[in-house]
């Protein structure tokens with residue numbers, strides 16, 4: 346089990362949308378693991394809220410089924426499962442009406458001085474109404490916190506509206522805007538890599554880095570989330586939040602310390618320094634959007650996006666590539682190529698730091714074999730840090746050079762199971778530590794950069810380019826980087 350468990354205070358966690366997909370797939374399995382590790386103190390309770398009355402017994406059956414589906418059998422200890430189930434309850438309530446709110450209050454009133462976490466795993470339109478009701482029914486105590494899931498709006502204005510509505514009831518320190526990428530071990534390792542080693546920092550700038558690639562590829566399609574996804578698309582679903590957060594961690598200046606504000610101040614500066622992609626010519630040259638058609642995944646035929654969402658037409662992108670530029674002293678002239686999509690050949694997320702070529706080669710004919718150094722941080726799956734270096738190919742035959750990786754594979758180096766992103770982030774909420782959550786101004790700055798791209802796409806009125814499911818997106822995505830004389834990283838070893 347995980348190496349070190351830092352205890353948290355007793356808490357009550359109320360999950361709105363408590364019978365939904367996120368609760369079943371991530372929140373409940375995550376909480377089970379924390380409880381199994383004895384991190385959740387004795388009296389803490391978890392109360393799921395949903396619209397329909399189902400009764401506690403039926404709800405517990407649902408949770409049992411969720412744990413069976415989403416916790417590996419070897420981690421499901423009967424005694425730990427039963428202990429976890431004893432913490433759970435269910436309350437039916439009508440978010441926009443009055444029914445059920447008194448029952449919810451009664452359920453948490455018994456512990457007025459404990460930490461209370463309200464987790465809103467609902468549609469963002471309900472964030473404001475839920476917060477209002479929590480206030481009206483007197484549930485917002487000084488130790489209350491609210492967690493809101495993405496998408497926080499669909500553009501700058503709607504994000505501001507949500508921030509305002511939630512901020513009307515909760516202080517900024519009580520608001521936890523979750524981006525689960527920030528809870529991933531490998532994402533936090535970007536901080537360790539950059540700031541716990543003296544090796545990289547002197548090279549981490551435009552003098553030594555040619556460009557950066559950030560890829561978050563998925564091989565799944567939209568998986569029954571077509572209703573949400575078709576209103577969102579890859580840019581809103583993945584880039585506005587997860588990918589821009591990764592970019593910030595790669596590009597930010599060293600924060601003074603790991604405190605929430607130091608870290609978020611530095612990320613905000615990066616978001617503000619992003620060069621706007623606004624003019625039509627920039628939208629055309631620096632972005633590509635795609636939508637998958639029928640193809641294959643894992644050797645099986647799979648339908649195209651339109652068939653999956655059961656519509657005849659849609660302008661929604663399931664893939665996009667952007668060429669971002671951070672306009673500051675450190676990064677002037679260094680492009681950040683961002684790429685994400687569904688139904689790509691594999692599930693892989695990685696950050697690639699491409700260093701510049703050596704200034705002069707002493708190797709004569711073998712010079713052609715020299716490849717510029719590359720640092721690849723594999724975020725998932727098979728977390729690893731690989732530094733590609735030129736080495737002498739051993740043996741006779743003169744000086745032959747070979748590009749080989751120094752490979753730090755997590756699975757070989759660290760044996761323990763480590764907590765999933767949601768587990769860690771939920772415990773951070775209970776502790777009141779917002780460092781790995783997005784501040785209001787960050788969310789708004791990210792929308793501020795994304796919005797002109799969305800507008801540009803709309804103005805050009807060009808449908809997304811098609812790509813066959815199981816391929817690396819439309820050919821224009823390859824052309825975009827190749828026009829600059831560069832190529833997408835393909836793992837060489």
Ligand code: BG6
Nearest residue numbers: 495525561563582583587694725
């Ligand atoms: C979510 C997106 O935020 O992240 C999904 O809404 C996406 O569309 C998911 O599939 C990817 O998360 P992970 O942790 O599997 O990379």
